[in-house]
Amino acid sequence: MKMKELIKKLTETYGPSGEESKIREVIIDEIKDYVDEIRVDVLGNIIARKAGTGEKMMLAAHMDEIGVIITNIDDKGFLRFSNIGGVSPFTLIGERVIFENGTVGVFGMEKLDSIKDLKFNKMFIDIGARSKEEALKKVRLGDKAVYYRSCDIIGDCVTAKALDDRAGCAVLIRALQNLKNPKFDTYFVFTVQEEVGLRGARTSAYGIEPDLAIAVDVTSTGDTPEAEKMAVELGKGPAVKIMDRSVICHPKIKEMLIETAEKNNIPYQLEVLEWGGTDTGAIHLTKAGVPSGCLSIPTRYIHTPSEVASIDDIEKATELLLRVLEK
Template sequence: MKTVIKQLTEAFGPSGYETEVTDLIKTIVEAHVDEVKTDVLGNLIAIKKGAQGGRKVMLAAHTDEIGLVVTFIDDQGFLRFASVGGVGLAPLVGNRVRFAGGAIGVIYQEKGAWKDLTMDKLYIDIGAETKEEAQKMVRVGEFGIFHREFTDLGNRLVAKGMDDRIGCVVAIEALKKIQNPKNTLYFVFTTQEEVGLRGAKTAAYGVDPDLGIALDVTLTGDTPEASRMEVSLGKGAAIKVKDSSLIVHPKVKDLLVELAGERKIPYQMEVLERGGTDAGAIHLTKVGVPSGAISIPTRYVHSPSEMVDVRDVQACVDLVIALADKDLTGIC
């Protein structure tokens, strides 16, 4: 599992430019599913057919990561940029960014007090000495991502892009183990989640599922003086109750809790005060879809060094496997 996590987190895939990630996932999953297809927005859809009379379950994990886009190049070759997705100021200063063409730069700030820092006071130094030299390396409109390597700390793993490549890993590991499921499973590796759940909206319309489950990261409350939240690393899968985009259907929440209890899968309940997942788009599809989320507890979300616990990841995999064979009569 760690090998796949390293491959996916180190891949290039800001919102709208996820092809490197989806191509990699396709090579991993195509031998384990009945059908693989890509839709117009780039969502990769891997289907495992279920028994007659089973339900259609959409399991969504997004492939995109937060990033930056170049907006201006000055005469000295420094780049100005805008955020792609929820990029905060604190993780930027002093960090490196990598562009699709391979150029790497350092993000730094103009002079001034930290309290007055805004995005327009930051720039990227790619080592160019003139605008012309810079333009040979990076063009206006080019997207970039944090440049950080995967690090294995034992049970704890650190990388950029855990949000939500780790959800993709949960889907991959589950689909590899599921054999002859009762329900037809649509593992959808979605695009452009970080900029408005866009891939999930169109994919859910096409799939038209009976049940929707997002596989995504969630915050934790287990670091020094963290916001109070009853989610910690190492305590199991997080079963969502609500977030900014979704109040989980009570039957879906109860189903996931029941399955975790039956299979002795460690779990914790997640109430996320801000943020959302693809389930926010799925549950509003057509006439509505009962939806929920299985979340991977993650520290330092939307930073270049997001941390997960491999035991929580395995618990999420086990919960997806349990759901695949569940009789969903009365749920959807």
């Protein structure tokens, strides 16, 4: 399977925070023939081990995605909702969502004097029901939904929902499938509930007790018109994280990534993110501390229904990670 096909398969699979069973099944099916052992822990993280004789290395990419959760259903069958993770109401107008059972809904909003007043409590989801009783046949309180969008190729880029962080999952999957001679005792971890507080990374790292760790996640760019100033662009290679709001990356991991990229002529960028965080933020504080870093995939329009990333950046991230792991 080519990288484009893998990303399409991953991004179009349902999997909001706390409801990762479908995406977990897809990932396990991709990696089960390439690992020495695989298990799912009590929180739902996939922990796949590729045995080696060196230090214990934990790799993490989160498989959950942002979404919405139903909080109320009115008498006319319209659904009220709240967010799961970093969802902006301004990205929802006219968008569609899909529930785990395949029910599709459309976001609508109440009449407003100013669009600046748009908040979740002024919005609803229309699933075509004419009454509360009819709606309850399709959706219950507490059900979750995600953006309903296909994955498409535009130029040399891919656009899809949930590239955050199915792109990172694709990197780990492809690296695992091609890893022949690991120099680390390597744990590939596909984490849950990152979008609501790095929760899966925290518990899985506590159980693994790694010596070193690298997360693979997306990062913002500064290459669109009038974007916030940031020295990361699409198509110039994966980014080695220096810091974000959750972590100052350990020099050992940072230099390992940089030196490996330079030795193998793999293009890379350096990333200083002034907001946000990744699984690295939880892993590096585990127990007595874990030297941790992050390999980032430049991505535009993060947390919207149409995130955009470069296929070449994703493939270069895979190559770099593989070179770090191999003897």
